Amino acid sequence: MDAREQAAWVSDRVRALRLEIARSIVGHQGVVHDVLLCLFCSGHALLEGVPGLGKTTLIKSLGQVLDLETSRIQFTPDLMPADIIGTNVLIQEETQAAGASADTRRFVRFQKGPVFANIVLADEINRATPKTQSALLEAMQENTVTVGGTTYRLDPPFIVLATQNPIEMEGTYPLPEAQLDRFFFKLTLGYPTAEEIAEIVDRTTAGTPQPLSRILDAEEVLRIRDLVREVPIAAHVKAYAIKLAMATRPGTPAATELVSRFVRYGASPRGPQSIVLGAKARALFEGRMNASFEDVTGVARQALRHRILLNFEGEAEGISPEQIVDDVLQRVEPDAG
Amino acid sequence: VGDRGSASLRTAFTAELRRILRRARFDLVVRRGTVGLFYGLLPGLAAALCAGTFTLPFPVLLVAACSAAAGLAAGAAAGLLARMDPQAVLVSGDRLLATRELSSTALELSARAAPGRFADAVIEDAASLLRTTASRRFLGRLRLPLAPFIPLVAALTAAALIFPIDLRLFFARSERERELVDIGESLQKQGQALENDSRASNLGRSLALSQELAQLGRELATGKLTLDEALDRMSELEGRLAQEYQLALQEWRAISPPSDYSEGQDSTAPDSSPPGSGNAQPGDSNGVQNGNSSQDLKGLGDALKKLREDRRRLSESRNQDAGKPGSTAQGPPGISKPGAGTSAPESGSDSHSGTGSGSAGRGKPGGHPGEGDESGMNAGSQAGTAPAPVKRGDPTAISRGSGGPSLKADGSTGEGEMARLLARSLPDLSGSKLPDATVLDQYARQAESALARDEVSQKLREYVKGYFTNIGMPASNTKN
Numbered sequence: 161m162d163a164r165e166q167a168a169w170v171s172d173r174v175r176a177l178r179l180e181i182a183r184s185i186v187g188h189q190g191v192v193h194d195v196l197l198c199l200f201c202s203g204h205a206l207l208e209g210v211p212g213l214g215k216t217t218l219i220k221s222l223g224q225v226l227d228l229e230t231s232r233i234q235f236t237p238d239l240m241p242a243d244i245i246g247t248n249v250l251i252q253e254e255t256q257a258a259g260a261s262a263d264t265r266r267f268v269r270f271q272k273g274p275v276f277a278n279i280v281l282a283d284e285i286n287r288a289t290p291k292t293q294s295a296l297l298e299a300m301q302e303n304t305v306t307v308g309g310t311t312y313r314l315d316p317p318f319i320v321l322a323t324q325n326p327i328e329m330e331g332t333y334p335l336p337e338a339q340l341d342r343f344f345f346k347l348t349l350g351y352p353t354a355e356e357i358a359e360i361v362d363r364t365t366a367g368t369p370q371p372l373s374r375i376l377d378a379e380e381v382l383r384i385r386d387l388v389r390e391v392p393i394a395a396h397v398k399a400y401a402i403k404l405a406m407a408t409r410p411g412t413p414a415a416t417e418l419v420s421r422f423v424r425y426g427a428s429p430r431g432p433q434s435i436v437l438g439a440k441a442r443a444l445f446e447g448r449m450n451a452s453f454e455d456v457t458g459v460a461r462q463a464l465r466h467r468i469l470l471n472f473e474g475e476a477e478g479i480s481p482e483q484i485v486d487d488v489l490q491r492v493e494p495d496a497g
Numbered sequence: 498v499g500d501r502g503s504a505s506l507r508t509a510f511t512a513e514l515r516r517i518l519r520r521a522r523f524d525l526v527v528r529r530g531t532v533g534l535f536y537g538l539l540p541g542l543a544a545a546l547c548a549g550t551f552t553l554p555f556p557v558l559l560v561a562a563c564s565a566a567a568g569l570a571a572g573a574a575a576g577l578l579a580r581m582d583p584q585a586v587l588v589s590g591d592r593l594l595a596t597r598e599l600s601s602t603a604l605e606l607s608a609r610a611a612p613g614r615f616a617d618a619v620i621e622d623a624a625s626l627l628r629t630t631a632s633r634r635f636l637g638r639l640r641l642p643l644a645p646f647i648p649l650v651a652a653l654t655a656a657a658l659i660f661p662i663d664l665r666l667f668f669a670r671s672e673r674e675r676e677l678v679d680i681g682e683s684l685q686k687q688g689q690a691l692e693n694d695s696r697a698s699n700l701g702r703s704l705a706l707s708q709e710l711a712q713l714g715r716e717l718a719t720g721k722l723t724l725d726e727a728l729d730r731m732s733e734l735e736g737r738l739a740q741e742y743q744l745a746l747q748e749w750r751a752i753s754p755p756s757d758y759s760e761g762q763d764s765t766a767p768d769s770s771p772p773g774s775g776n777a778q779p780g781d782s783n784g785v786q787n788g789n790s791s792q793d794l795k796g797l798g799d800a801l802k803k804l805r806e807d808r809r810r811l812s813e814s815r816n817q818d819a820g821k822p823g824s825t826a827q828g829p830p831g832i833s834k835p836g837a838g839t840s841a842p843e844s845g846s847d848s849h850s851g852t853g854s855g856s857a858g859r860g861k862p863g864g865h866p867g868e869g870d871e872s873g874m875n876a877g878s879q880a881g882t883a884p885a886p887v888k889r890g891d892p893t894a895i896s897r898g899s900g901g902p903s904l905k906a907d908g909s910t911g912e913g914e915m916a917r918l919l920a921r922s923l924p925d926l927s928g929s930k931l932p933d934a935t936v937l938d939q940y941a942r943q944a945e946s947a948l949a950r951d952e953v954s955q956k957l958r959e960y961v962k963g964y965f966t967n968i969g970m971p972a973s974n975t976k977n
Contacts (some may be wrong), residue, residue, distance in 0.1 A: 163618045390614040394602040396588060443597075449615035449622075452597035 163449060170384055171447035177225055177375045184221040184372060185214055186363065189358040191347050194462055195222060195321065197445070200384045201437045203344020204300050204320040206285075206335075206466060212350040214360075215323040219281045228278035228317065232460035237331070241295035245305045246273030249306035270307060275299050276314060278378060282322035286332040293339055296320060300342045317381045337425075337469060342433050345459075349433040384444075391440035393451040398436055400494040401456045405431040407488045408468050418487045422474030425465040434463035453494050461485050506620045507607045513627035514583060514604065520632030521586055522576075528636065529576035530569050535641050537568020542649045546656060590635030599623050674720060676814055677727060681717025682808045687803045688714055694796045703797055706741055709734060710800055724815055731808040738804060742797040748796050941965055 161167065181192050191207070195218065198205040207215045216232075223230030231272040233244055249271045256262040259386060274280065275296065285293060299305050303314045322343070324331055340346075352360065361370070376384075409426030419426065438459035439451040461482065468481040541561020555563075586600040603623030606612040612620075690709030695703040713730050716722050722730065944965065948958045 163615045167615070167618075387614070392602055392606055392613055392615055392619060394598050394605050396584075396601065397598055448597065450597070450599060450602040450617050452599075454590075454597060 166387055167447050169230060170387055170444050172381070173376060173384070174445045179220070180225045180372050180375055181221045182371070183362075184224075185218050186359045187352045188214065188218065188349060191349055192218065193445070194345055194347050194459075195219075197438050197441045197459065198321075198344045199226075199317070199319055199381065200330070200388050200444075201344060201434075201441050202317070202319075202385055203434065203437070204322070205347045206340070206343040207321065207323045207349060208326065209323070209348065209349030210351075211325060213351065214281055215349060216281065219279070219321045221372060222321070223242060223279045223281075224372040225375045226279070227374045228381070229315075230279040230281065231274035231277035232281040232283060233274045234283045235285045235292065237287060237289060238287045239292045241292050242273065244273050244292065244295045245275050245299065245307060246271050248308050254320055270310065270312065272312070273305075275305060276312070278315065278317055278319070280318075282320055284325060285322040286324040286335055288333065290333055290336055293333070293335055296322075296442065297339055297342065300339075301390055317378060317385065322361045328420045340466045341428050341430050343466060345438070345462040347462060353386050388437065388441045388444055391444050391449060391451055393436060393440060395450055396495055397439070397453055400453055400492075401435040401439065401460070402432045403495075404435065404456070404460050404488055404492055405429075405464065408464055408484065414492065416487050416491050418479070418484055422477065422479045423468055423484060424471040424474075425469040427464050431464050431467045435460050438463055457489055460489060464488075502586050503612075503617050503620075506617055506624065508628070510603060510607055510620050510624040513624050514587075517584060517590075517630075517632050517635060518581060518583060521636055522581055522634050524633045525579060525581065526573050526576035529579070530573035532641065533568035533570070533572020533575070534565050535568070535643075535646070536572075537565035539645055540564035542646070542653060546649070546653055586635055589637065590630070592636060593637045594626075594630060596626060600626055645973075660797065675850055676810070677722070677724065678718050678720065680727075680811060681714045681719070683714070684804065684807060685711050685714030685718060687800050688712070691796045691800050703741065703745075706734070706738055707800070710804070712737070724811060728808060728811055728815070731804060731811070735801065735804050735808060738797060738801045742794070742801050745794045937968075938967075 161364065175198060178189070178192055182189070185192060195205050195207075197203075199222070207218070209215055220230070220232075233239075250266060251269045252264060252266045254262050254264050280299075282296065287294075295299070299318070299322055303316065303318050305312045305314065320343075324335070340406045391479060403414055405427040406412050407416055407430070408419055409415060409425075410420045412426075415423075415426075435456055436451070436493045439455035442455040442458055443449070443451045464485045465481040468484050470479060470481065470484075474484075538561060541557065541564055544557045544560040584601060584604060587604050588598070590596070591598045599619065600623040603620045606616040607620055609616070621805050688707050688709070691703060691707035692711060695707050712725075713722075713734060716730075717727055944961055947953070948961055
């Protein structure tokens with residue numbers, strides 16, 4: 161397959177995935193698209209929305225259409241880190257040879273936690289304590305888990321899809337900034353329209369839900385990941401992505417007025433990384449072989465909004481990070497080249 | 498094989514890029530030239546706006562054409578010399594064509610050593626894009642810099658509605674129009690100078706006249722007056738200026754002791770060698786001490802002299818245009834030749850300077866009748882008459898020795914010195930057609946009669962006597 165055919169194949173597979181997922185998820189086309197971007201960019205996604213919008217269903221559907229091992233962790237306040245990554249357990253085995261007395265052998269064995277899967281659904285991640293939330297840090301960044309001095313590698317592809325309820329709801333713990341930064345995209349789910357709700361009601365109250373078909377396997381997912389990284393991006397497009405990220409930092413020349421006033425910390429270097437990689441994947445999804453300004457702006461909101469930390473004034477004024485990013489996108493222009 | 502394919506793709510892309518850049522350069526020259534042309538029109542518009550108010554050295558159309566040509570040339574030169582960055586051209590083209598950075602990415606990939614898996618496809622697509630797209634589309638639509646024009650055009654339209662535009666201002670002026678403009682400008686300056694002096698010295702009398710003089714100059718300079726109208730206005734104003742001058746002169750004499758203006762120059766009386774133009778300079782070591790009066794007199798004298806000269810110039814110009822060269826008339830009736838008459842502003846500087854010879858009133862040797870001699874004699878004979886009507890007569894009538902208003906020596910006598918002096922400053926030559934020898938006696942008698950009055954001082958009598966003696970009258974006729 162030459163490059164053109166490969167791009168077309170990726171575009172075709174992504175379209176098939178979206179169609180298949182749409183069989184179980186009504187609406188949220190954009191969110192599905194962005195989740196797939198995360199998947200093929202080796203990134204993790206944080207989905208935020210009030211309960212009942214289909215976050216868990218979406219992720220479960222993704223697990224079904226991909227021939228990948230999935231696991232689900234329901235985060236609760238009493239969840240411990242070992243409940244996620246696993247723990248060493250003492251194993252006692254009795255062996256009895258012929259004509260001999262029974263022999264008892266004890267040893268420690270690592271019991272893998274639910275994080276050892278290809279797709280990990282961290283449901284309501286902000287209901288667990290920060291300590292437990294941080295248990296995912298190493299897995300998300302290094303794709304490894306270290307327990308008792310031993311490091312275990314997670315099988316690729318590995319992706320964490322976390323859901324969280326809005327922070328202001330009762331019984332939630334805000335995610336630490338370090339962990340937030342490790343999410344490739346933060347996606348928000350809005351309420352479905354009346355027509356979509358009617359469709360949801362029809363699908364869930366009549367007949368038997370049909371299982372989803374598997375569209376891609378792990379090898380194909382990894383192959384698409386490689387192709388995404390091969391997509392070229394021009395220097396001036398990359399510069400624009402960096403300029404956008406820089407503009408979210410107060411005190412820099414590129415910072416907008418809103419940023420200077422309401423932002424305490426702007427996007428880390430992971431911000432432009434996410435933008436550029438997301439732009440490449442977005443281009444490939446559309447069958448194009450190079451990333452454009454439009455691709456950059458198309459993913460900048462998802463990549464930057466959870467990396468912006470507001471100051472007190474911003475919190476008091478009710479400014480949202482989305483407003484900041486929108487302002488940056490509106491005011492920062494690409495260079496002429 | 499793959500490397501050779503990649504190389505040929507890159508070569509094709511580069512060739513297309515060069516072609517696009519060549520055409521883009523041409524487009525750039527045209528565009529910048531067009532923009533320069535528009536900017537060049539701005540001075541023309543501004544000139545059109547100002548033409549009705551200010552005097553322009555060139556016709557509006559010439560200004561507009563020259564500035565537009567200069568703008569066009571400058572714009573084209575800027576387009577030729579502008580640095581054309583291929584990357585910038587392609588980035589701009591991608592944006593305009595909505596090709597999602599295809600060609601600019603291809604340009605970058607074509608220069609990379611290890612461009613990656615998709616490079617060849619991108620370069621090939623970009624080459625195809627360049628081949629099928631017109632170069633001007635990479636530069637975008639031509640946007641003319643209309644912003645500076647909108648207020649100017651609005652102002653021009655408003656001005657045209659309020660003050661109807663004289664279309665003559667747009668075209669080249671004739672020789673006569675240029676002369677009118679020159680004269681108008683100089684008169685305007687003279688009027689303004691006089692106005693400033695009048696204001697500075699708080700001389701209300703001169704102020705109105707100076708403003709009128711400046712206004713006349715302005716109208717002349719802006720082409721609002723025809724030649725005939727100009728001459729009429731100038732004659733009228735000249736008469737009033739002369740009247741004012743004489744009033745000022747009388748005032749000056751009234752407040753200045755005779756010794757102040759006659760000291761050391763007995764034969765050069767103030768009225769024949771007026772302050773500001775002759776030896777008896779008010780304000781100098783021999784002049785009067787009254788600064789305001791002398792200032793007024795000097796300013797009026799200068800203005801009158803200037804106005805008179807300009808009117809003569811115009812009159813000569815008109816005569817030449819009328820195909821009457823060689824006319825002995827030196828100007829319309831009432832205009833004396835500079836330096837020829839005793840008329841106040843002109844007489845002193847040339848003929849009296851430092852001599853005290855009393856030659857004022859003499860014309861040039863061999864001067865034509867009707868020039869200074871007779872006007873000077875008229876001055877003497879017209880004592881007490883009302884100011885002569887200032888009217889331009891037929892210049893040819895002078896040369897024929899007939900026609901024109903009469904200012905001959907048979908004027909009525911004696912209503913005061915002011916009128917006498919006024920007549921001297923308004924030398925209307927239309928009636929000066931007799932040889933001086935035939936009228937001198939009559940003049941002398943009239944002068945004697947006038948001087949016999951009680952209010953005429955002895956010093957003045959002596960002066961008049963000396964005057965007639967100097968111009969050749971028999972001694973018996975001048976005895977008092």
